[in-house]
Amino acid sequence: MRFYELTFLVSANASEEEMENLREKITSLVQKEGVLINGPFFQKRALAYPIKKQDWAIFGTLDFQMKPEALIKFERKLKSEPRILRYLLIREEEWKRSAKSPQPSVLKKKTKIHKREKVELKEIDKKLEEILGK
16 A cells, blocks of 8 residues: 545535535545545635636645555546546655654754854954055
């Protein structure tokens, strides 16, 4: 079984009852062939550009585990759902799922930030005069 993340957009015109039905439908689809890890979580958001003449959508996401063969059927059922405007299904690597934080090699690389002291214009002029010998 592999780890997957599904992100989808649902029409903002959907009622709470329709959203609950969709939540149950997606959850049951995943649980038939795989294991639900997180979600689905919903949040209403403004879209960057209109999708199917809609400026707002309900953004949903869930994480699950499923066999690649079963994923084809699952994706076919997602496409047939009329309330879902768009979806993105990605496969996640196991190390990303097991470690929620960045990898240790990334944590070791810290950049130092040097703070500069403020210097008055008079001090700069004085140093220039010393250098130029005036």
